[in-house]
Amino acid sequence: MSAPIVVCGGGIVGLATALALARGGQSVALLGPKSTFSPADPEAFYPRVYAISPATQQFLASLGVWDMLPADRLTRVEAMEIHGDGDGLVNLNAWQGAIAELAWIVESNEIERVLSQAVQVFGLPWVTEKFAAYAPGCITTDHGRVMQAELFVAADGAQSALRKAAGIDVDEKPYGVTALVAHFNCELPHQGVAVQWFGRDGVLALLPMPDTQAGAQVSMVWSLNDPIGKDLLALPVEQRNRDLEARLNEATAGRLGRLTLRSSVHGFPLSLNLTPMIGEGVALVGDAAHRLHPLAGQGLNLGLGDVQSLVETLIRRETFRSPGDPMLLRRYRRARAEPVLAMRLVTDGLHKLFATESAPVAWLRNMGMNLVEKLPFVKRQLIQGASR
Structure with missing residues (x-):
């Protein structure tokens, strides 16, 4: 089997990548096991939930899946209340950023369910076998199937088998x-x-x-x-x-x-996991590309930001470039460098700041929070940054 682009990973990020590429007119195939979903129980909720930013909500809407999510499984976050380890307190409200909500809380399996349905309705080729081996331009599944492609997208999580097989380093x-x-x-x-x-x-x-x-x-x-x-x-x-x-x-x-x-x-x-984002004929997205501290709740938003940048780079490429062209992959890496660095500095910096037990540092960080509480323009900047 061959396709210009093969996405490895059947989770949220992999499904979103394959669907976005297909909707953008790219020929793509998906590799990864297909999850089964039980009917939703109104009294039982999946343990893992995500805080979906307004930008990510708009992306999911552009894929045609946001309105497929059941309204009774969604919760709007209209405000945030952040307490320091002393008397520090910051209150952020959606109205301060002139937006309807700061985020939506959604169960991970509900997002995966609607993406899976959309991929199947769209008729994308989906090989439900597992990744087994990689060589440049070629993947072998656990059933011995050989899949050839000009570009492989590793969307198979923090322990990405494709990333490891492709020899792409991860700093953990x-x-x-x-x-x-x-x-x-x-x-x-x-x-x-x-x-x-x-x-x-x-x-x-x-x-x-x-x-x-x-x-x-x-x-x-x-x-x-x-x-x-x-x-x-x-x-x-x-x-x-x-x-x-x-x-x-x-x-x-x-x-x-x-x-x-x-x-x-x-x-x-x-753990803090960082990678170069690309390899020979391989692009990394989501947790396969980076894993940050979850204190800002931006992991999935950052991963779907990877998807948007990669898809945009591929759709806008010159006609003479193949999807795996090294120049294209470097463009993708450059496009994600600033957002990933900014989020890493915020999450890692906050973790280190509040992990320091020094009394003067503790006083300063709580005083800083109380200062932010009194500065509306700073709050607006925080809200705008989190909504991307």
Whole structure:
């Protein structure tokens, strides 16, 4: 089998890449297992959720999939409340940036579901086998199928098999932090506000979710410093759940009333992963290209930004250039250099700033937050940056 472009990866980023290329008139094939989706349960929510920025929402709308998402599984984030580890506090509201919402909270499987449906409706060639081996211009699947292409797009996640097989280096720096995710019932309504705490034990975020029969619901993302995070995960399930509830209620100090666990708890280690974004006949997108600290909630937005830049570069190429032309790949890398660097500086910088226990530094960072709270034009800049 041969196609000018083959996208490796059947997750959100891979599906979006293949669909965007096809809608842009490019001949493309997709390689990766096809997920199966159970009917949505109004009382059960997928553990992993994403904060979709206005720019990403517009991109998904341009692919024709945003309106396919069920409205009762979407939650608008109209404001953010950010607490420092002292008296620091910053409030950001959508109206301050003259936008309708700061973000949308969406379950990852709902985005993947509609993208998968759109790819199949569009009639894209989809090989549901797994990647096995790579040679320049050629991929072999685990079933022995050979796929030839002028450009392979690695959209197969942080542990990208294609990236590794293509010999593309990744600079990985563990943070010594474990991220815990789970959903909680909350006693008080969240009112569309995302709340974040920068504490001594790590960064905690509560994201607004759709209400359930039990009342209001939030999704917790808590990046806990090791060994606290690892020790919690290692506990027997019932004890872990009790300890997590107690620790969470103490950390939030009643901001949303009593919080009660309503889902399973998942955890994963965090690291800063950086790559050159390209290789010989290979372009990396999403987590295969970079992995940053999730404290800004911009991982998927950054990954879909990769997709948009790559697709635009390929669509606008000169007629004499093939999709894998080294010049095109360098253009793509240049286009993503500034956005990726900017987000890395923000997330890595904030992590280091709040990881410093020095009393003068702690005083300065909280004073800085209170200063931002008093400067509307700075808030506008923060909101505009986050909405891209």
